[in-house]
Amino acid sequence: xxxxxxxxxIKNRIRDYIVLLTGLVMSSAIFxxxxxxxxxxxxxxxxxxxxxxxxxxxxxxxxxxxxTFVYVMYANTFLLNxxxxxxxxxxxxxxxxxxVGALMVLETLxxxxxxxxxxxxxxxxxxxxxxxxxxxxxxxxxQHFNPLYPKAVAITFVLFALLxxxxxxxxxxxxxxxxxxxxxxxxxxxxxxxxxRVRLIIQGIAGIILVGLGYWSLASIKTLQLMAxxxxxxxxxxxxxxxxxxxxxxxxxxxxxxxxxxxxLNGFTLSQIMFRVHDYTxxxxxxxxxxxxxxxxxxxxxxxxxxxxxxxxxxxxxxxxINNPTAAQKDSIKKLSGATSYTYQQKLDHKNVYYNQAELDxxxxxxxxxxxxxxxxxxxxxxxxxxxxxxxxxxxxxxxGTPKPANIKxxxxxxxxxxxxxxxxVELVTVKDIPSNYKALTKLTDEQNKRYPSAVDNSxxxxxxxxxFVSSVFGGLEFIGYFLGIAFLAxxxxxxxxxxxxxxxxxxxxxxxxLKIGTRRSLLKRSINRELLVLFVIPGVLGIIxxxxxxxxxxxxxxxxxxNISILVGIFVIMYLGYYFLTSWLYKLIVLxxx
Amino acid sequence: xxxxxxxSVSGLRKTYGGRSEKQYxxxxxxxxxxxxxxFVGIMGASGSGKxxxxxxxxxxxxxxxxxxxxxxxxxxxxxxxxxxDFRANEIGFIxxxxxxxxxxxxxxxxxxxxxxxxxxxxxxxxxxxxxxAVLSISNLLDKYxxxxxxxxxxxxxxxxxxxxxxxxxxxxEPTGALDSKSARELLELLTQINQExxxxxxxxxxxxxxxxxxNRILFIKDGVIGQEIKRNDRSRNEFYxxxxxxxxxxxx
Numbered sequence: 001x002x003x004x005x006x007x008x009x010i011k012n013r014i015r016d017y018i019v020l021l022t023g024l025v026m027s028s029a030i031f032x033x034x035x036x037x038x039x040x041x042x043x044x045x046x047x048x049x050x051x052x053x054x055x056x057x058x059x060x061x062x063x064x065x066x067x068t069f070v071y072v073m074y075a076n077t078f079l080l081n082x083x084x085x086x087x088x089x090x091x092x093x094x095x096x097x098x099x100v101g102a103l104m105v106l107e108t109l110x111x112x113x114x115x116x117x118x119x120x121x122x123x124x125x126x127x128x129x130x131x132x133x134x135x136x137x138x139x140x141x142x143q144h145f146n147p148l149y150p151k152a153v154a155i156t157f158v159l160f161a162l163l164x165x166x167x168x169x170x171x172x173x174x175x176x177x178x179x180x181x182x183x184x185x186x187x188x189x190x191x192x193x194x195x196x197r198v199r200l201i202i203q204g205i206a207g208i209i210l211v212g213l214g215y216w217s218l219a220s221i222k223t224l225q226l227m228a229x230x231x232x233x234x235x236x237x238x239x240x241x242x243x244x245x246x247x248x249x250x251x252x253x254x255x256x257x258x259x260x261x262x263x264x265l266n267g268f269t270l271s272q273i274m275f276r277v278h279d280y281t282x283x284x285x286x287x288x289x290x291x292x293x294x295x296x297x298x299x300x301x302x303x304x305x306x307x308x309x310x311x312x313x314x315x316x317x318x319x320x321x322i323n324n325p326t327a328a329q330k331d332s333i334k335k336l337s338g339a340t341s342y343t344y345q346q347k348l349d350h351k352n353v354y355y356n357q358a359e360l361d362x363x364x365x366x367x368x369x370x371x372x373x374x375x376x377x378x379x380x381x382x383x384x385x386x387x388x389x390x391x392x393x394x395x396x397x398x399x400x401g402t403p404k405p406a407n408i409k410x411x412x413x414x415x416x417x418x419x420x421x422x423x424x425x426v427e428l429v430t431v432k433d434i435p436s437n438y439k440a441l442t443k444l445t446d447e448q449n450k451r452y453p454s455a456v457d458n459s460x461x462x463x464x465x466x467x468x469f470v471s472s473v474f475g476g477l478e479f480i481g482y483f484l485g486i487a488f489l490a491x492x493x494x495x496x497x498x499x500x501x502x503x504x505x506x507x508x509x510x511x512x513x514x515l516k517i518g519t520r521r522s523l524l525k526r527s528i529n530r531e532l533l534v535l536f537v538i539p540g541v542l543g544i545i546x547x548x549x550x551x552x553x554x555x556x557x558x559x560x561x562x563x564n565i566s567i568l569v570g571i572f573v574i575m576y577l578g579y580y581f582l583t584s585w586l587y588k589l590i591v592l593x594x595x
Numbered sequence: 596x597x598x599x600x601x602x603s604v605s606g607l608r609k610t611y612g613g614r615s616e617k618q619y620x621x622x623x624x625x626x627x628x629x630x631x632x633x634f635v636g637i638m639g640a641s642g643s644g645k646x647x648x649x650x651x652x653x654x655x656x657x658x659x660x661x662x663x664x665x666x667x668x669x670x671x672x673x674x675x676x677x678x679x680d681f682r683a684n685e686i687g688f689i690x691x692x693x694x695x696x697x698x699x700x701x702x703x704x705x706x707x708x709x710x711x712x713x714x715x716x717x718x719x720x721x722x723x724x725x726x727x728a729v730l731s732i733s734n735l736l737d738k739y740x741x742x743x744x745x746x747x748x749x750x751x752x753x754x755x756x757x758x759x760x761x762x763x764x765x766x767x768e769p770t771g772a773l774d775s776k777s778a779r780e781l782l783e784l785l786t787q788i789n790q791e792x793x794x795x796x797x798x799x800x801x802x803x804x805x806x807x808x809x810n811r812i813l814f815i816k817d818g819v820i821g822q823e824i825k826r827n828d829r830s831r832n833e834f835y836x837x838x839x840x841x842x843x844x845x846x847x
Binding site: 259262263264265266267268271272274275360463509510513515516517518519521522523 | 675679681696698713716
């Protein structure tokens with residue numbers, strides 16, 4: 001009977017439950033995605049040559065746990081509000097409090113654990129497809145990565161189950177304390193939002209100081225070392241919270257006094273925003289942090305993505321060398337995008353490799369100029385025959401394609417022609433963009449390795465070999481950056497979307513009334529658009545500022561963490577706006593009555 | 596001024612339910628007029644069709660057939676923005692559950708219809724203060740609805756209903772959620788508004804006490820108007836007695 005009561009209600013309020021479940025599923029799925037990386041010690045150790053990597057992941061996990069906790073509490077309040085009228089009714093009809101309490105715990109656990117299980121499955125699915133997509137696009141191979149990682153499944157499940165047990169006991173507590181009559185009356189209590197200006201100003205100043213402190217600690221990560229991260233974590237969380245609570249309310253109070261505020265629905269929109277900012281402080285703080293994390297992670301990912309080919313290209317003037325290319329290989333070289341190539345004649349005897357001096361004069365071999373300023377792109381200079389013979393650059397030495405290093409002899413045209421040995425050519429291929437040709441280049445390299453095995457395993461001439469090597473060192477960071485960036489963005493959007501959509505029951509009454517007293521629909525829509533836009537923009541702006549400072553942390557690791565930052569922010573903002581439009585569309589769909 | 600009726604309803608029918616569903620006729624042909632400056636009550640039991648009728652008058656619902664003219668224009672022909680503008684300019688509402696916006700202060704709630712019409716800020720201020728003085732709520736203007744009592748809320752709602760000087764004020768059981776003292780005060784206020792500001796008032800109620808403040812009462816039963824009584828020069832108390840008698844026989 002208890003179970004039937006619990007399930008029958010779900011049918012009646014399917015729309016609310018869909019919102020609730022989607023929110024919970026998303027949050028557990030994303031937590032799983034994160035846990036999959038964070039709990040995989042092998043993955044972290046083998047892919048992240050970064051001394052604080054596992055600590056960073058521990059802090060990340062703690063932060064995500066806090067966020068998840070707040071999120072689950074929101075969801076729980078939403079669930080309780082949805083059900084409390086029925087609970088009151090059951091009690092009025094004579095059900096014992098303990099019985100109703102048991103029903104409530106049961107419901108919370110069914111919804112929560114059900115959502116967690118679906119969420120984990122969903123998480124495994126997106127982890128698989130997202131990582132597949134990223135590996136494919138980025139041309140990476142990551143060791144020890146597995147979308148289905150049992151340890152992460154267990155941790156996610158235990159954490160969420162625990163959270164829902166806590167939540168259901170909190171519900172029980174509030175049920176025991178609330179009188180039946182109050183349960184029956186739908187809660188239309190709106191938080192009073194009278195506030196003392198002095199207190200707001202103090203909070204605002206405290207917020208700015210705290211955030212400033214956080215930024216300072218990130219910027220001075222070199223001196224503070226590992227302590228910078230927890231300091232920044234605490235101060236930025238608290239600081240953003242205070243800033244939301246105070247400065248925005250003060251600004252809106254000020255705008256409300258202007259003439260603009262008395263036009264059409266402007267006053268109403270402002271009041272709505274004020275009310276929401278007050279009500280949403282926690283979620284907005286979380287959103288801004290997630291925004292920062294997501295953007296930061298993607299920026300770092302993109303930074304490494306850009307730096308890996310840069311480092312690789314600085315090692316060698318060409319991408320790949322192939323000895324005696326076959327017709328099929330020549331064909332696939334033609335198909336490479338942005339590729340140029342030239343060939344050298346070679347003659348091999350058992351000890352030496354001969355080059356034609358004339359050929360090297362017309363097509364000089366280029367070697368990198370050593371430079372102390374590693375931020376500038378590497379310059380290349382023409383290597384003289386003397387240098388090539390006496391001080392052979394490693395990539396030139398590998399051109400022979402012999403298992404043992406051969407002596408290099410550069411001789412005049414006549415001597416070259418008369419030299420004894422097998423004729424051979426080497427084709428030096430250069431592509432503009434390695435990642436976009438990754439697959440074809442890998443294939444060519446593998447073939448070359450098979451036909452002309454070199455003395456050292458899997459090493460040879462050209463930037464692509466360096467690329468493969470650097471990728472194995474930094475690729476993990478790059479992958480994690482992108483992966484977490486996308487995960488955090490999804491979490492942030494679903495957090496904000498969930499909070500906004502879960503409040504629709506009350507908002508619906510408001511918009512209905514405004515329609516009744518003669519507000520045009522177009523005006524109402526505009527008011528809603530603006531209101532939600534502000535709710536999205538505020539954490540976005542704070543998040544971007546967070547990132548700009550947070551990137552300081554990567555200065556020791558990257559050449560220039562701020563490179564191309566405006567483009568990345570731009571792309572991110574576009575994705576974020578996509579979520580805004582989706583939320584606003586869904587919100588209007590729910591809130592505005594049909595014509 | 597020509598004595599054009601403020602409300603003119605003729606042959607009004609409303610059927611709920613589509614062709615394939617079970618049909619239910621809520622209004623079965625209603626005709627009546629309300630003259631400018633009248634204070635009219637519509638009485639009827641639950642399910643008599645009085646709320647349906649009010650929704651038609653308020654342009655919140657479309658009739659199946661028949662016309663509703665308010666101030667000479669046929670409101671059943673209006674669509675979209677025109678309906679919104681018509682409501683914003685011509686009609687004021689008072690609801691049983693106040694329907695104040697809890698995110699706005701009393702002042703902002705009252706000012707809303709004027710803001711919607713694009714009235715200037717200073718003009719809004721003076722008008723709201725005037726109305727507030729008339730309804731003796733001047734000291735409540737800075738408060739939020741959650742800080743007000745039921746009676747105070749309904750006065751703020753009444754102020755919002757008349758602040759834009761509509762030609763018609765519609766009340767849907769406005770005393771339904773009030774205690775008897777607040778109810779009496781509100782009804783006296785409505786009488787005052789009706790007489791001093793020359794706004795026609797139409798009240799839907801099932802409470803004989805509320806109805807006794809009207810000049811004329813229409814009794815509605817099962818979707819038709821069954822009876823009509825007028826107060827004329829009688830005292831409110833006498834009228835109240837007649838309403839009670841009418842109700843006794845009418846509802847049999």
